[in-house]
Every structure is written in structure tokens, then in C-alpha cells.
Amino acid sequence: MAKNKKRVCKECGRLIIEEKNCPICKSNQIVDKYKGRVLILDAENSEIAEKINAKENGNYAMKY
Ligand SMILES: [Zn+2]
Numbered sequence: 001m002a003k004n005k006k007r008v009c010k011e012c013g014r015l016i017i018e019e020k021n022c023p024i025c026k027s028n029q030i031v032d033k034y035k036g037r038v039l040i041l042d043a044e045n046s047e048i049a050e051k052i053n054a055k056e057n058g059n060y061a062m063k064y
Contacts, residue, residue, distance in 0.1 A: 008030065013054065014059070034061035
């Protein structure tokens with residue numbers, strides 16, 4: 001089984017598992033250090049999404 005190498009887009013905070021570039025903002029500024037993660041299910045109405053500036057649903061990192 002492949003290792004689950006989770007990384008984070010430095011630009012938008014999107015959690016990235018397989019992709020080389022961020023699927024949201026296409027950035028290649030990927031870091032592998034972050035302190036927590038949050039799953040955004042309703043990006044348009046979520047207070048957390050607003051706080052971390054998440055514009056799409058999915059996994060995001062916090063304090064990256
Ligand atoms: Zn991004």
C-alpha cells in the first residue's frame with residue numbers, strides 16, 4: 001500500500017494527496033507541514049471556510 005503523503009498548498013491551504021499541483025489554484029507551492037485539517041462541506045455558507053478562505057468544498061489544512 002502506498003504511503004499517504006499529505007501535503008498542503010501554500011497558496012490556498014487545500015489539502016493535497018496525490019496531485020503535483022494544487023487542483024484549485026494550480027499552484028506548485030506545496031508544503032508538507034501543517035498542524036491540522038478541516039473538511040469543508042459547504043464552502044459558501046461555512047464560517048470556517050470563510051475564516052480559512054476556502055472557496056471550494058474539500059479538505060483544507062489549518063496553520064500551514
Ligand atoms: Zn491552492
